[in-house]
Amino acid sequence: MDRWTGVLRVPVQPNRSPAAVYCRVAASLRLSAVPPPSANLMFFTGDRVEGSGNPVVDRLSDLSTIADVLVSKFGPSSNAWVIEAPAFHGPFSVYREFVPGTNRYGEPKSYDPSGLPASASLVSLLRNCLVQVEEEISKRKKDIAIGLVSSPLCCLPRTIILGFSKGGTVINQLVAELSQAEVLSLGLLCGRVPSTKEELLNSIEEVHYVDVGLNSSGAYITDGSVITRIAERVARGGKSIRFILHGTPRQWGDKKRAWIRREKDRLLRLLDSASRQTDRRITVTEKLYFADRPPDLQMHFEIIEKLEVDPVAGS
Template sequence: MDRWSGVFNVKLDPNCKNYYRIAASLCFSSASKSLTVPSANAIFFNGDRVEGTRNPVVERLSDLQNVAQVLVSKFGGSVNAWVIQASIFNGPFAVYKDFIPSVNQYGQPKSYSPVGFPASTSTVSLLSNCFQQAKDVVSSGTKKPCSISSSSTSRPKTVVLGFSKGGTAVNQLVAELGSLDDKSHIREQPAGVNVQEEVQILPTTKESLLNSITEIHYVDVGLNSFGAYITDQDVIERISKRVADGGPRVLFFLHGTPRQWFDGCRIWIQDEKNRLYRLIESEDEKSGGKLKVCERFYFADRKPDMQMHFEVIEKMDVS
């Protein structure tokens, strides 16, 4: 299977002033000149900007398109990869304000509230708008309307990843997953929405997005305040009940390095990680083994530095 890749500036909606920069690597059939339905959508939320390091590893893994290629290498050639950069920056600090309304000027969350489902709604909107731009570019290259080919009727799964500050967007999605109506999977699509093609490639509602999530990866997340990991017991218990009652299995992966987990000036990062791990682990039996957590530590024999913080993107084990 071939791939089609591009980087786009995407508005959340026509009235927005700010653009999200999104790298997309999509399954493409050279034979039929059409996009193909993936097995999964891997959605990666990027972190703060790091400039002027002159470190080739940091520079390479600060490039959104390179990160998209890494995701494909990790999750397989049948996935679509989407790498989302925040639309607002305060200096180097990413601010996911559309995803977490309660963030401060530095992108640090005051809370993770599911009210209004801002993260899932924003994710669906952004990817839909990005996908439309991709289809337009593909159409211009093939000199004909972009078509979608599929050999399967099953809908793609969703894998979400949060790197560094991007973990705040993932935390908000987890909070929203914990508040999703248990019967949301049988809701009809909104009236007047034509999703015949797009629904095969991407979720088109917040419910379909959250219902499709099967893996959640925290990739060396960390903040200069509390809230790097979600530690709300009620949220985890509700997700556990949801999967036990017939929802899809959900796997949590906690990837970390000494840069974050052994930071003596920010000991809350490791404390929050440990609390989240214990909360999920305690629900294993109640969920019928359908809610799992895996912790993976990298570069244990190295002193903390910026390079390992980015290098973990390439080194992370997602199996």
């Protein structure tokens, strides 16, 4: 048993109180500690699309399918976590536990890093997920001691965060929080997932915006002070970080929501400037998919399967 895969209903909070908020999480986890997992891939999904009648859309709406796609792209030494919003208003995903102050449609008022809320919720969610995985494995294989939660590793795996569609709001919040995080040395830290907000933020090495978009402003983070502070923390010894903006004509070419492209272009300019300031320890890449096709819903989901990424080291 080298890998565990499954879909769990996981509490966001550290305990399972009656008022706990839950997320559905599809996990595909490397169980062997030798060699240790090389990366944790954390993918946040968007709004629900039910009964589309399109087999591509339906298949790539499935959390388990997305987890399999991620492992196939980034490599078998990685762990994949595909996280669905804790709440929905009709089809609209609402990540309020990660992005405080969102309205009932899941649209953010701002990205306020105070208290590092997205990092706190994500660390708690991942740890609760590992506990449930151990419980599931112990039920099936009582003679196997996995030790997912407690077993030490030589170093903390790198973190790669991906936000698809509305899931980009969580990516923006994490980027805002990264700009406020204390710089830590992770060389001596052990574990399968980060155990603190600061460990999580310091382990982030790649940020993927995957055809993000909203029916309001805020699809991309455009606060220049956030990117400036990230450049400053990289200069102080923080990890190098890659930003990859993946998009399709459905979002970047939508004339009724022209702010999506404007926000993307502004973030691109800000990151280009930060790249020059940090001797390319911050890098940014823009990738357009399906440029020769008219916009449609299928390409919005199909981009998940077509993502161009670099496999992680050790895969």
